[in-house]
Amino acid sequence: SKRLAWIRFDESRVPEYDMQLWGKLYPVEYRFKYPKAGEANSLVSVLIADASGAPDGVVQKLTVDTGTETDIYLPRIMWTKNANILSIRRLNRLQNKIDLLHAEATTGKTTVVLSETSPTYVDLELTDDLAYLADGKSFLWTSERSGYKHVYRYDLTGKLISPVTSGNFEVKDVLGVDAKTNAVYFTSAEVSPLERHLYRVGLDGKNKTRLTPEAGTFGINLSPDFTYYLQYHGSSATPQTVSVLQTIANKASKPVRVVESNQALKTRLKEYAIAPKRFFQFTTPEGTSLNGYMIRPIDFDSTKKYPVLMFVYGGPGSQQVLNNWEGRDFFWYQTLAQKGYIIACVDNRGTGSRGNAFRTVTYAQLGKYETLDQIEGAKYLGGLPYVDKSRIGIWGWSYGGYMSALCMTIGADYFKTGISVAPVTTWRFYDTIYTERYLKRPQDNASGYDDNSPLTHAAKLKGNYLLVHGTGDDNVHFQNSVAFEDALIKANKQFQSFYYPNRNHGIYGGNTRMHLYQMMTNFIEKNL
Numbered sequence: 001s002k003r004l005a006w007i008r009f010d011e012s013r014v015p016e017y018d019m020q021l022w023g024k025l026y027p028v029e030y031r032f033k034y035p036k037a038g039e040a041n042s043l044v045s046v047l048i049a050d051a052s053g054a055p056d057g058v059v060q061k062l063t064v065d066t067g068t069e070t071d072i073y074l075p076r077i078m079w080t081k082n083a084n085i086l087s088i089r090r091l092n093r094l095q096n097k098i099d100l101l102h103a104e105a106t107t108g109k110t111t112v113v114l115s116e117t118s119p120t121y122v123d124l125e126l127t128d129d130l131a132y133l134a135d136g137k138s139f140l141w142t143s144e145r146s147g148y149k150h151v152y153r154y155d156l157t158g159k160l161i162s163p164v165t166s167g168n169f170e171v172k173d174v175l176g177v178d179a180k181t182n183a184v185y186f187t188s189a190e191v192s193p194l195e196r197h198l199y200r201v202g203l204d205g206k207n208k209t210r211l212t213p214e215a216g217t218f219g220i221n222l223s224p225d226f227t228y229y230l231q232y233h234g235s236s237a238t239p240q241t242v243s244v245l246q247t248i249a250n251k252a253s254k255p256v257r258v259v260e261s262n263q264a265l266k267t268r269l270k271e272y273a274i275a276p277k278r279f280f281q282f283t284t285p286e287g288t289s290l291n292g293y294m295i296r297p298i299d300f301d302s303t304k305k306y307p308v309l310m311f312v313y314g315g316p317g318s319q320q321v322l323n324n325w326e327g328r329d330f331f332w333y334q335t336l337a338q339k340g341y342i343i344a345c346v347d348n349r350g351t352g353s354r355g356n357a358f359r360t361v362t363y364a365q366l367g368k369y370e371t372l373d374q375i376e377g378a379k380y381l382g383g384l385p386y387v388d389k390s391r392i393g394i395w396g397w398s399y400g401g402y403m404s405a406l407c408m409t410i411g412a413d414y415f416k417t418g419i420s421v422a423p424v425t426t427w428r429f430y431d432t433i434y435t436e437r438y439l440k441r442p443q444d445n446a447s448g449y450d451d452n453s454p455l456t457h458a459a460k461l462k463g464n465y466l467l468v469h470g471t472g473d474d475n476v477h478f479q480n481s482v483a484f485e486d487a488l489i490k491a492n493k494q495f496q497s498f499y500y501p502n503r504n505h506g507i508y509g510g511n512t513r514m515h516l517y518q519m520m521t522n523f524i525e526k527n528l
Contacts, residue, residue: 002052003105005077005086010043021472022501032474037428037435037449038442044074046088048105064108066090066101073433075124080156081136091124095437098122100130100141102156113158116143120363121437123317129174129186133203140164140174140184144356151184153203164205170353172196177203178226181249185222185229193353194279194291194323198231200247211245211253217324228256234325236277236293239265273298275337279321284376291321292346292377297337300386307391307528308342308381312407314370315399316438317352317359320345332517339525344381348373364445366427366438367452371406378407378414393417393528395520398476398505399424401468402454405484408465409457417464417528419520422476422505425484426453429477458487464527465495468516470503496523 017034020027035041049061066074066088073091080087080102088101088110100114116122126149129142138155149171151164165171169190175198177184182203187196191210196217201208212218216235223229226247234240242260245253277293284290297306311329313320333343348370350362362369374394382389394415396404401423408418427435427449428442442449450456465488469481481497488495498519500507507516 002050003083004049004051005079005105006047007074007077008045008047010045013040014042015039017474017477019472019474019478030472030474034474034477035432037430037432037439039432041071041073041093041432043070044072046074046077046086046103048086048103048108062108064088064103065110067110073124076128076130078130078132080132080139081134087130087132089124089127089130091122093436094440095121095124095433098124098127100158113156114141114154116145118144118360120360123437125317129171131174131177133177134179140177142171142174147357148355151186162203162205164201164203165208166205168355170355172353175220175222176226178247180226183226183249185220185226187218187220189353192323193319194321198229207250209250209252211247213252215323217322229253230259236279236323236325239269239325272334273338274334275300277323277326279323282377282380284373288349288373290346290348290373290377292344293321294345294381295333295337295343297340297342302386304386305388306340306342306386307388308344308378308393309336309524309528310374310377310381310392310394311343311345311400312348312374312394312396312403313398313400314348314351314374314396314403316350316362316366318399319347319352321347332521335521336524341524341528342381342387344377346374346377348377362438364439364448365452366448367402367406370403371410371452374403374407375411375414378411382414391416391528393419393524395419395421395524396423397421401476405454405467406452406457408463409454409460412460412462415463417524419466419468419523421468421516422470422473422507423454423467423480423484424476425480425487426450426455428453429480429483454484455487458484458493459491461488461491461493461495464523465493466520466523467495467497468499468507468519470500470505470507472502473505475505 011033014033014035016031019030021030046064047061049059071093076089078087084105086103090099097117099112101110102113103110131140141152153161153164172187175185183200185200187198191197197212198218198220199210219232221230228246231243231245232240239262243258244256246256247253275295275298279293350370378392381387394404394407401420404418405420405423407415439448467481469478471478
């Protein structure tokens, strides 16, 4: 094609946020556009240009007709197999309706091919598997209409041809469609929400085959012709191995060679006392089954009582309890385990890979059910014969920092010590597209914003609390920690705080990470 398409953002009406950057004689003012929940968004439009040029050298462009409503999102565009048809996804402001549009490149006229609505929200990322097939007549679309994310085949007018996958499990990613064999390759959590496996299925939904027989989590990178793929395989007990495999129609894949066995790392790890993840499940009084893992000291003695540090993230669609090989924090947890702590993590309601109902139960009241589940996790752990229930702590970063703040206030009777790194403390301070997806606008759902804000519950703090933030955080603004600190002071609550100058949401650079983790380790040893 000789046409270009792009999305234009008009930010002129979006409010600005100011931050100060320190280090010079006079602090530098850093100002940027940031639409907080309920505030004005950018005005978005889609344009198409004929890049082949015109006799006078002027490129002709046109604006696509995306409807009369302007307070919308146009988050994805892509060309179909027809060079004259552009595919556009359109979301309403509340993100509970998504439309798939087809636009004529020569006129800008659009047709609504497909629409889906939800009583809660449509997660845009769950539609990112949209694929136009080589036949030029159909496309694949992913939807949660059955309660789980699955793949469906439509013709170009939006008429359903057939489901491609089905069942009480989630498809995670559609990796591609082999036009030669009419086979769809995808990963899913069918074996377990804790694992990811590769499957192949016909476009007609028949002959589904699992291609990854071992336990664990698999990442896949298919070759363009679907003849080979790179397989990244790891588990909680085994560092990642990278292999090349060959696909064979209607049969299991054939191993070709191991690219990276990570044998040197495996050998090195034998020199250390590495404590494995141990997975567990428990059922809350509400009848909800929750997944978790724990790491126990390598010299664990079931007749002793151990303190527990829980790690939490807990945000919508996220997942921490996975049978995969962990990175940085796993080795910090090993250090803490060697110091005599049990590390534990529970995926609360609202997290991913367990279907729409489990994930969206938190809609319009972020923080409520997540906190209840983390409290139930603490109660479950405290009921184990080898756990000292008076010494349970919790820590988290970002959404996890928000969760640990709620657990230390609403759950003050169950948590002795807590750490919040870069937490949201009121969703009124966060951006439109994320926050309103789960909470609606504050104008329409004030109680949903305030009832589960740590600011509301500051007076309930009882335990040892450490609040950490980077002053240069342009994602979760430093404003969040300042507001929570102010609320704690007004409630006459003692706590500790530490702020990293000019550091962003990741709090890294130079000696920063080392300093942060040493500080948290010291705080845990002193207070838990």
